Amino acid sequence: MIRIAQIGTFDLDNLGDLLFPYVFNLIVYDIAKKLSIEIDIKCFSPVGSSESLFYTDQIESYPLNKFMVIDQESPFDLIFIGGGDIVRDDDTSLYPIYNKRELDLTFSNLFSLSEDIKRRIVLLSPGVPFDIQPDFQVFLKNTFLRVIQASSRDKQSLEKIKSILPKDAYTEVIPDLVFSLPNYFNYKQAQVVSQKLLLQFEIQGGNYICFQSHANYCPDPVETAQYLLDLEKATNLRVVLLEIGKCLGDDNLLEKLHAIGGFVYIKNRLSHSSISLIDKVAIIGGAKAFIGSSLHGNILAISYGIPQFCIASELLKIEVLREAKSNSNCYKNLSALIENRQDVLDLIKNHDYETNLIQTTNFHFKIKSFISKAIASCFESKFRDLSSFSPEIDHLFKLSHKRYLKDIWQLSEETTYLRNRVANLNTSLNERNAQIETIYSSTSWRLITVLRKLIAKAPRLSLVIRKLIQLTYRLLRKLSLIDDYTFARKIEYAMLVPFSYQVESPQNNPSLAVICHLFYHQMCEDYKVYLSNIPFNFDIYITTDTEDKKAYIEKSFSGWQRGKVEVRLAVNQGRDIAPKLIACRDIYSAYEYILHIHSKNSPYSSIHTGWRDYILDTLLGSQKTVSSIFEAFQLNSNLGIIAPQHFKALKLDIGWDRNFKIAKKLAGRMGFDISRKAPIDFPSGSMFWARSAALLPLLNCSLSLQDFPREDGQKDGTTAHSIERLYFFICEKAGFSWIKVAPNILTEDDFGSVIKIDSQIKFNNFFDEFNIKLLNKTSHLL
The missing domain is CATH 3.90.550.10 (Spore Coat Polysaccharide Biosynthesis Protein SpsA; Chain A)
Known part of the structure; x- marks a missing residue:
């Protein structure tokens, strides 16, 4: 029995994050079947998904803080880290998405490895920081002494990873795991499932365009809805809205588009029944085209050979998106796509779905070979020398990191409070300015202006007016028409x-x-x-x-x-x-x-x-x-x-x-x-x-x-x-x-x-x- 742990952000309501463990399980059990070995896989994620499954076929994950307990009961032979942006030493990635601040959400607070634990680590295309700070680099080098293999989806990220790995660690650029999915759920199956799902909306034969995005790339929902309506008219295809990354805010935009344009909208539930991960995959794979800002929405479109229009060109860091020119176009945002709307019409019209179906066999072979190599290492008795591992570095970094995070949180709270304070003061100032303007334009103020001019010309008149004001004030108080306003003391x-x-x-x-x-x-x-x-x-x-x-x-x-x-x-x-x-x-x-x-x-x-x-x-x-x-x-x-x-x-x-x-x-x-x-x-x-x-x-x-x-x-x-x-x-x-x-x-x-x-x-x-x-x-x- 080989015990495998997979660690990543598998508890987010985001199609790509949830497909990682799903496809990983398919590949690993496929390998195990061919090698005639027993495999036990457990997934771990920052919060865990055991109490909040989004889909019926979602792979459950344990919270990260349970990892050490489970590992001590029965040690893992192999630990795969990826996918998701889990290799982080700051709170700029995971905390906002999870809407909570806990120290065990970060990778750096996961491992407390002692020298005698013979565990092998494989980095399976995890997200890495744009910049790795020096102290974090020291910690990672220490922890990654156990890394035997590492992969990345692009060369730039792989170079960053290689700088903190042992020299003998095997490294390779491999495609995203999701490219393997058509080998287990093919194009024909996707068509059958999607047609069955969309029949209730009178959509037949895959005659629809799948659309997904969020407000960052489509800031004007009215403009977006109008473009999609025009697209339906020009292509004679329906537009189906697909929620892929709810945790990133897809639902906010798509709800508005649904209300404005009346488009079919696919969420986690369809009518009165839950849908599965594979159902959503099928809706992309069975479409005539995909338009979206989701990395894995675009990857699935490429995998199933349909035209895809990426409206988040920053995703080009994934090299395969650069290579898939035959059925792919990328734009900075939806406005850029609208400016080139003829591209969409031409590609959909001229696309041959049978001959242009991308062959993902080579992608799948690379992915499967990389994972097979890691599993084979479990049969080797020799393990890397860990004498250079320093428990002190591990301990001291985590201690300082906790202090650092607390400082960051406090500064973040101060910033939020001060921003609110500025907004409140500006509102208060505007309201008081409006009150002053009302006073200036009032009849009573005009009368006072006249009186001031008279007083300036006749000083004795001011004494008479002052007495008159005092008498009026006393009378109003007796009649209970005014009350006193007393300020608090000035120093509190x-x-x-x-x-x-x-x-x-x-x-x-x-x-x-x-x-x-x-x-x-x-x-x-x-x-x-x-x-x-x-x-x-x-x-x-x-x-x-x-x-x-x-x-x-x-x-x-x-x-x-x-x-x-x-x-x-x-x-x-x-x-x-x-x-x-x-x-x-x-x-x-x-x-x-x-x-x-x-x-x-x-x-x-x-x-x-x-x-x-x-x-x-x-x-x-x-x-x-x-x-x-x-x-x-x-x-x-x-x-x-x-x-x-x-x-x-x-x-x-x-x-x-x-x-x-x-x-x-x-x-x-x-x-x-x-x-x-x-x-x-x-x-x-x-x-x-x-x-x-x-x-x-x-x-x-x-x-x-x-x-x-x-x-x-x-x-x-x-x-x-x-x-x-x-x-x-x-x-x-x-x-x-x-x-x-x-x-x-x-x-x-x-x-x-x-x-x-x-x-x-x-x-x-x-x-x-x-x-x-x-x-x-x-x-x-x-």
Whole structure:
């Protein structure tokens, strides 16, 4: 029994990536049958596909992080690396496609090989970086001491690979594995399968053109659809849209083309039944022509002898595309193809499908010979001398690489945040400029301009006007037609999280209840991700306003194993505040700590874009952040509330707005007073960590639904908005202090002063130097 591992990106919804292991299995078992040997093949990919197969005939793959475990149980004799761009030391290739950042997604974190493991590695045309950095080159040379053979699809890539291989490793340029497919599923079979699939669309005899692409090469879907409609008319052939690389965004463009032009659209499902990889191959192989930007779409077209028009000329690095001139044309993008539309018509019209069917036998022979040579090496007893292998290089590179990746991620997050910030500020500036323009063009401003001219000519008149304005202001206040707006203090200090020193997760699980209002129930999956960053078990109490939403949330949390989850119904009244305080009133006394969060959505202004994500990142962005939060609670038993620093785009709006009168009445019910002239600060967004005891003045003032107006799209001036502005006052009334925290993507330029906490001493000093009280004991307490 020869045990073989194949490693590549075989878990992506991309036809080419999924065909690699499919064809590899066909070739290897074909070889094994002729040699009368037993073969066992296992595939590995960055995430693994065992739980998410895209096709019925897809080869399953294990996640990379299972490789070492499986190998130790029963060692592999031969490891094939390829295809896909898996030989990477950065996050520019795999991370965006997989939409996740995990260190074991990269090849460099796969192998921890010791000197005594006699395994042979074969590089089977893997994607390689454009530039191999020096430190990565050292690591690869060390790891690739076991490489006995290496192939590439083009000479340029092979030269890069040869520079990091042992001198005695066999190297060869071989065609892409997919060229072997017609030897196992031929042209006639492709025609039969495609005709059967497309019969329901009244397409017979292969009278169609297969089209695939995405927005990078067809930025204007209207232009693209019009060209395809013209092509149908000129050729009397139907256009069939084929989704090849969903992970690359094919579906976004093809959905639009389908809607605009009414073309037949083939996805992963056809009518009510799933389709297979071979079904998609057949749709290309059975067509009269293929137009697309997919490398493997074009390769399949060449393999099955049909005219192909590549609209991504960068794919010419695959040498066979250069050679297939008899049935091939390449263009930079679709616009370039449209400019040469007669080429398409001529090639389709004059193409002889029988005589021009490309003979892939030679391609298949080269591929099969290369793999056979590798398998034959398993019968050799002698193995390469590995005395020069250095475990230290292996270990040190991975250690530094992890740090490097984390730095890259942090810089990427900073860049994204700053771009959003610039966009928000520009939007804010435009809105304020529009407001100023409205003021300038108003009748009142014109009157003021006249008054200013009169005052300039008669100075005594200014005294009369000033008195008149003061009297008018007092009258309006008495009539409750205006309210005071008080700005927050100008300098606001916050602690940087996570803390900069080593903080351990709490040894004993803190008694924590998460109280979460999910009006927008579709967001619950996002909230599960954030809550998973809490490094200990806790209970969750979720409120929502309908039975359907309740059922949706319960189903979403059905597999949750971190603690109790209870979903409660609450009337849609009092925004998120009333459900937390009234529907969950019984919860607070049972837990020492509380986390208030909700599915915040602010549709009133584009300035608020990113506010919710910013708050959640600040409170729950990582396990280190949460550990720092509880480190703060443990170091200061008098600390009652930890809230996020204000979102930058809202900084100028932090004040009482039209909430002061309601807030003053509520404060009186809780036993303290507030002043218009005193500083104000609060957890904007009403999400924060707290000790339950810090909220007792509010919990004990017997609030009911009658205290909250019914929801009517109010932006301000409600009980909920007023309570939001009182949380820090309430905390101080209960005898506790409060702090604000800011994520590590912010700087002092953003919020005045964000203090880095690099020791427990620095933490304690923060309260002496920067903590400001809102309640003046002599004037504010009743």
